[in-house]
Amino acid sequence: MADRPAPTPGGQTPSEVDAHLAGLTDDEREVLAKVADIVRKIQFGTVVLVIQDGKVVQIEMAEKFRLR
Amino acid sequence: MSGVMQLEPGTAAVAPAKFSVRDLVKTRVRGAGSGDGESFVAVDHVTFDVRRGEFLCVLGPSGCGKTSILHILAGLDEPTSGEALLDGRPITGPGPDRAVLFQEPALFPWLSVAGNVELALRLIGVPEAERRDRAMHWLENVHLGKFADAQPHELSAGMRQRAALARALAAEPDVLLGDEPFGALDAQARELLQDEVQRVWAEREGHATFVFVTHNVREAALLADRVLVMSAAPGRLLEEVRISSPRPRALDDVLVARVVSEIHEQLMREVDKGVAHEMDL
Numbered sequence: 001m002a003d004r005p006a007p008t009p010g011g012q013t014p015s016e017v018d019a020h021l022a023g024l025t026d027d028e029r030e031v032l033a034k035v036a037d038i039v040r041k042i043q044f045g046t047v048v049l050v051i052q053d054g055k056v057v058q059i060e061m062a063e064k065f066r067l068r
Numbered sequence: 069m070s071g072v073m074q075l076e077p078g079t080a081a082v083a084p085a086k087f088s089v090r091d092l093v094k095t096r097v098r099g100a101g102s103g104d105g106e107s108f109v110a111v112d113h114v115t116f117d118v119r120r121g122e123f124l125c126v127l128g129p130s131g132c133g134k135t136s137i138l139h140i141l142a143g144l145d146e147p148t149s150g151e152a153l154l155d156g157r158p159i160t161g162p163g164p165d166r167a168v169l170f171q172e173p174a175l176f177p178w179l180s181v182a183g184n185v186e187l188a189l190r191l192i193g194v195p196e197a198e199r200r201d202r203a204m205h206w207l208e209n210v211h212l213g214k215f216a217d218a219q220p221h222e223l224s225a226g227m228r229q230r231a232a233l234a235r236a237l238a239a240e241p242d243v244l245l246g247d248e249p250f251g252a253l254d255a256q257a258r259e260l261l262q263d264e265v266q267r268v269w270a271e272r273e274g275h276a277t278f279v280f281v282t283h284n285v286r287e288a289a290l291l292a293d294r295v296l297v298m299s300a301a302p303g304r305l306l307e308e309v310r311i312s313s314p315r316p317r318a319l320d321d322v323l324v325a326r327v328v329s330e331i332h333e334q335l336m337r338e339v340d341k342g343v344a345h346e347m348d349l
Contacts, residue, residue, distance in 0.1 A: 046330075048313075048323045060313040060323045064330070067296075067305040 031056045086243065086277045087118040087141055091150035094136045110136045112302035113150070121274035125288035126281040126296045127331065129339050133303030134281040138247050141279060142168050154243075164192045167241040169249040173232035175220040182207060182216035185235045192239050206234040210264050226257025230264065237268055244269075246280035250287065262290055266316045285335060289327040290317050297331055300338050307334065 008017055024032070031049070038047050042063045050058035092114045099105035111133035118124045126134045139145035140152045143162040152159050154166075162168075175184045185203035194202060207213050210230040220228055229249065236244055246265075250258040269278050269291075282288055288295045295309045309331060313323045 046323060046326050048326075058314070062312070062323055062327045063310045065308045065310075067307050 027055065031059070034059055083120040083122070083274070085117040085153075086120045086122070086155065087279070088153040088156070089114060089116050089137070089141075089150070090153075091115055092137065092140065092147050092152060093149045094133060094140070094145070095148045096136070109302040112304045114298075114303065114305055115150075116296055116305065116308075118277060118279055120277055121272075123269055123278045123291055123293045124280075124296065125292035125294075126279070126298060127283065127285060127288040127335070128281075128298030128303060129283060129300045129335065131301045131303075132298040133301065134283075134298055135247055136303075138168075138245055138279065138281045141243075142166055142245050144168075164239060165241055166243040166245055167236035167239060169229075169232060169236050169244065169246040171248045171251045173220075173228045175228060175231060175235070177220050180217050180219060181212060181223070181231045184220070184231060185238050188235045188239050202238055203234075206238040207231070209237070209268065210234045224257070226253050226260065229253060229257070229261060233261065233264060233268075242275070242277060244276060244278045246278070246282075248282055249280065251282070251284070258287075262287060263316060266291060270315050285328050285331045286319055286324075289324050289331065290319060295327075295331065297334060300341060306338065 008014065010017070012020065021029075021032075035047060035049075038059070038061055042061065044065075045061060045063040048060040049056050050060065092111055093109065094111040095107050096110045097105040097107050110131075114133075114137065126137060128134045136145060140147055141154075141159065143159045143166070175181075176187065179187060182200070182203045185206060186199040189199045189202055190196075204213060204216060207216050210233055212227060212230055212234060215223060215227065215231075220231065223231065229252075233249075250261050253261065265278070269276055278291075280287075280291060289309075289311065292311060295311070297306045297309070298304065299306050309327055311323065311327055313321065317324050319325065319328070
């Protein structure tokens with residue numbers, strides 16, 4: 001138990017995450033890459049994925065900055 | 069690439085500044101006119117830019133100085149200190165490049181609806197032969213084509229504000245400034261106007277800069293690319309929210325609803341502080 005790698009925020013081990021990522025389609029990878037880009041840029045905010053017919057058709061976001 | 073549309077903060081995010089407000093302070097006098105009023109700070113060291121083609125809403129509780137800021141941008145008032153620049157030059161007065169939409173539509177009651185729009189066109193030098201066509205185009209755009217020959221008093225409050233919007237837009241100004249423009253309207257009329265405004269702003273495709281001040285959180289989240297949230301008096305900037313979501317937006321869009329609830333919470337804390345402050349006095 002002590003050797004087990006720390007789980008990711010999603011509760012999976014890194015190797016489980018890798019296995020999961022390997023099984024993704026190109027479209028799914030593209031969406032995840034875009035979401036990751038946004039997460040890297042935003043400190044505080046919200047990201048909304050709009051899904052139609054089982055596909056992400058739009059990524060919307062709101063970003064918040066404290067000014068004082 | 070699949071067809072996922074990622075909405076980056078619009079092209080306005082990288083466009084040059086239309087307005088630059090630097091360290092703006094505005095003091096006012098309580099009970100001005102009586103001669104012995106005490107002065108107070110309405111706007112307290114506020115700095116922000118508005119980029120060309122952007123739709124910015126300045127949001128804050130009553131008395132936070134947001135109208136003072138708008139009047140300074142319109143050239144109707146001057147900063148006490150700090151500066152307000154338009155295209156990099158100090159604002160020295162009003163101009164036809166900046167239309168202003170007030171809470172009460174200031175239509176001339178002795179002119180017809182079309183006459184009001186035509187007058188605005190005459191003032192910017194549009195030849196008489198073109199005025200009627202251009203006025204009708206904009207009246208039809210706000211669904212008032214059938215009321216062109218009506219007098220302002222024959223229209224409902226919402227229709228009068230639509231006529232004022234048509235008059236403001238007919239001159240195709242670079243900038244539209246709105247001072248609580250839909251504040252006096254009933255909910256349905258306000259919704260119609262908000263739709264019209266979103267549509268005409270989007271049609272100008274980055275050429276028109278809109279700055280509205282409002283205390284209506286939903287209106288700000290619905291309309292703006294960027295919302296500046298102000299504190300209760302003295303008015304300071306508290307936070308900025310950038311919203312990247314396509315138009316036309318609706319109040320029940322997930323992102324809009326979420327932004328509304330977050331800003332609302334922030335603003336309620338400010339209102340509480342304002343009430344607490346007044347009770348201390």
